[in-house]
Amino acid sequence: KGKRAFIAGVADDNGYGWAIAKSLAAAGAEILVGTWVPALNIFESSLRRGKFDDSRILPDGSLMEITKVYPLDAVFDNPEDVPEDIKANKRYAGSSNWTVQEVAESVKKDFGNIDILVHSLANGPEVIKPLLETSRRGYLAALSASSYSYVSLLKHFVPIMNPGGSSISLTYIASERIIPGYGGGMSSAKAALESDTRVLAFEAGRKHKIRVNTISAGPLRSRAAKAIGFIDMMIDYSLANAPLQKELSAEEVGNTAAFLASPLASAITGACYIR
Numbered sequence: 001k002g003k004r005a006f007i008a009g010v011a012d013d014n015g016y017g018w019a020i021a022k023s024l025a026a027a028g029a030e031i032l033v034g035t036w037v038p039a040l041n042i043f044e045s046s047l048r049r050g051k052f053d054d055s056r057i058l059p060d061g062s063l064m065e066i067t068k069v070y071p072l073d074a075v076f077d078n079p080e081d082v083p084e085d086i087k088a089n090k091r092y093a094g095s096s097n098w099t100v101q102e103v104a105e106s107v108k109k110d111f112g113n114i115d116i117l118v119h120s121l122a123n124g125p126e127v128i129k130p131l132l133e134t135s136r137r138g139y140l141a142a143l144s145a146s147s148y149s150y151v152s153l154l155k156h157f158v159p160i161m162n163p164g165g166s167s168i169s170l171t172y173i174a175s176e177r178i179i180p181g182y183g184g185g186m187s188s189a190k191a192a193l194e195s196d197t198r199v200l201a202f203e204a205g206r207k208h209k210i211r212v213n214t215i216s217a218g219p220l221r222s223r224a225a226k227a228i229g230f231i232d233m234m235i236d237y238s239l240a241n242a243p244l245q246k247e248l249s250a251e252e253v254g255n256t257a258a259f260l261a262s263p264l265a266s267a268i269t270g271a272c273y274i275r
C-alpha cells in the first residue's frame with residue numbers, strides 16, 4: 001500500500017517543501033500539507049486557479065494531487081498557547097484547528113495515520129541582524145519557529161506514525177560554519193535542529209521505530225531565502241566552490257528526502273545529509 005506523508009511548510013511552488021512533496025508523490029505517496037495560516041488563502045486559491053499546474057507535473061506526466069491542505073502555525077502547540085491578538089487577527093480568525101496538537105488530531109480523524117513527516121519551515125524575525133545585535137525576543141522567536149516547531153510536530157505526530165516511519169527536516173550549513181548574513185539566531189536555531197535530530201532519532205527510534213534525519217540543503221531561491229537578502233551571493237559561492245559545479249535544484253533535495261523516507265534508507269537515522 002502507498003505511504004502517506006504530511007509536509008509542514010508548503011505555501012507556494014518555489015520552496016523545498018513543494019519539491020519534497022513532488023518527489024514523494026512521484027514515488028507513490030499520498031500528500032497532505034500544512035500551510036502557515038497567514039499564507040493559507042493565497043496558497044489554496046492559487047492551487048484552485050491552476051497557478052501551480054505547471055509545477056505539479058510529475059515525471060510520468062500526471063499532476064501531483066494534494067489530498068488535503070491543513071492550516072498550521074507551528075509556533076503554537078495548543079489553543080491555550082494562542083495570545084489574544086493572534087486569535088483576533090483576521091487572517092487567523094478565518095481558520096480553525098491550526099495549532100500543532102489540533103492539526104495532528106485532525107489528520108488522525110481524517111486519515112488515521114501517516115508514514116512520513118516532513119518539517120520544511122523556518123522563521124527568524126531578526127534574520128537580517130547580526131547575532132551580536134539580535135534581541136532576546138528575536139532569538140527565541142527564531143528557535144521557536146525553526147527548532148522547537150520540529151520537536152513539537154514530531155511529538156504530536158509520532159503517536160499516529162506507523163512503525164518504520166520516517167521524519168525529515170531541512171537545515172543549513174550556517175549551524176557549523178560562520179555564514180555572515182544568516183543572523184537573528186537562525187544559525188543557532190539550525191544548530192539546535194541538528195542536535196535535536198540525533199536525540200529525537202534515539203528517542204523516537206527506541207519508542208516507536210521512527211527514523212529521524214535532517215538534510216543540510218544548499219542555497220535555493222525560495223521565498224524565505226529571498227527575505228534573508230543574500231541568496232544570489234550564496235548560489236554564486238556554491239557554484240564556484242562546490243564539488244559539482246552546477247546550481248542545486250529543489251528537486252535534488254526532494255529526491256534525497258524521498259530516498260531517506262524509503263525502505264532503501266531503513267537503517268539510516270540521526271543523520272545530517274549534506275546536499
Ligand code: NAI
Pocket residue numbers: 008009010011012014015016017035036037039072073074075119120121122123145170171172173216217218219220221222223224225
Ligand atoms: P519556503 O518559504 O518555501 O518555506 C518556509 C515555509 O515556512 C513557508 O511556507 C512559510 O509559510 C512557513 N512558515 C514560517 N513560519 C511558520 C510557522 N510558524 N508555522 C508554519 N509554517 C511556517 O522556503 P525554503 O527555503 O524552502 O525553506 C524550507 C526549509 O529549508 C527551511 O527550514 C529552511 O531553513 C531550509 N533551508 C533553505 C535553504 C535555502 O537556501 N532556501 C537552504 C538550507 C535550508
